[in-house]
Amino acid sequence: MILEVKNLLKAFGGLVAIRDLNLAVNEGEIVGLIGPNGSGKTTLFNLISGVLKPDKGEIRFNEIDITGLKPHKVCQGGIARTFQLTKPFMQMTTLQNVMIGRTYGSEPVRSMRQAEGECERILEFVGLGGKRLSLVATFGLVDRKRVEIARALATKPRLLLLDETMAGLNPSEMEDALRLVKAIGDSGITLIVVEHVMKVILDISSRLMVLNYGEIIAEGTPQEVVRDEKVVEAYLGE
Numbered sequence: 001m002i003l004e005v006k007n008l009l010k011a012f013g014g015l016v017a018i019r020d021l022n023l024a025v026n027e028g029e030i031v032g033l034i035g036p037n038g039s040g041k042t043t044l045f046n047l048i049s050g051v052l053k054p055d056k057g058e059i060r061f062n063e064i065d066i067t068g069l070k071p072h073k074v075c076q077g078g079i080a081r082t083f084q085l086t087k088p089f090m091q092m093t094t095l096q097n098v099m100i101g102r103t104y105g106s107e108p109v110r111s112m113r114q115a116e117g118e119c120e121r122i123l124e125f126v127g128l129g130g131k132r133l134s135l136v137a138t139f140g141l142v143d144r145k146r147v148e149i150a151r152a153l154a155t156k157p158r159l160l161l162l163d164e165t166m167a168g169l170n171p172s173e174m175e176d177a178l179r180l181v182k183a184i185g186d187s188g189i190t191l192i193v194v195e196h197v198m199k200v201i202l203d204i205s206s207r208l209m210v211l212n213y214g215e216i217i218a219e220g221t222p223q224e225v226v227r228d229e230k231v232v233e234a235y236l237g238e
Helices: 041-049 071-077 094-103 112-126 141-154 171-186 198-204 229-236
Strands: 003-012 015-025 030-034 056-061 079-081 159-163 190-194 207-212 215-220
Touching: 003 041, 015 041, 015 056, 015 215, 030 041, 030 198, 041 071, 041 079, 041 159, 041 190, 071 079, 079 141, 094 112, 094 141, 112 141, 141 159, 141 171, 171 190, 171 198, 207 229, 215 229
Parallel strands: 030 190, 030 207, 079 159, 159 190
Antiparallel strands: 003 015, 003 056, 207 215
16 A cells, blocks of 8 residues: 555635545555545645645555655655646746756756756656757646646656646547556556546546545445446536
8 A cells, every 4th residue: 555544634714625534545556536626636635745734634655654744755755746737837948847856856866967867758758858948938738737747757756646637638638648647657656636527537547536525425446436326416417
């Protein structure tokens, strides 16, 4: 088991965003996380990645308690994430963006030449090899999302949290992004994927979890979950 969350609670004033949540993720899984808007998906990512501190509960990664650690410490421990709204360094090149991830990631860099070579390979992997010296400010949404994924991969994660990678993409771009996510999973990185596009989440997930009002109301194979009456009522509709 690579990630274990026990009795996690997070409230904002009187609003409980995550309520006594428990989950476990095995190494090598691609776990889909779905739920209505406001169900707590991004809050959960923020708690795991250290952006927020829980009010109660425990987060263990690779059997180490990481509850409440700062985001850079969580990243150095082997967890990376992307954001629903992309946050690249706009006035830097693609390569510079990714090298920042490599420099502050989970493994020390012996030299900048080593870091540059590794980042160039990552950019080839995500389909941006020909744009490594381009300013990110000149990119459209699809390439900005790829920069963000590349920067996350450069930190050398064992667990990658992907927050709505497909949002805003057209069908062709979505197919390309789907292939990339599958390739990341095939490389041995464990994935938790938040996504609203059901075709995508059903295609890539080995297991599906459904959040509603900060609680997991169903989990299992995608085929099992989409037939669950609670899920249909809360999220999928008739």
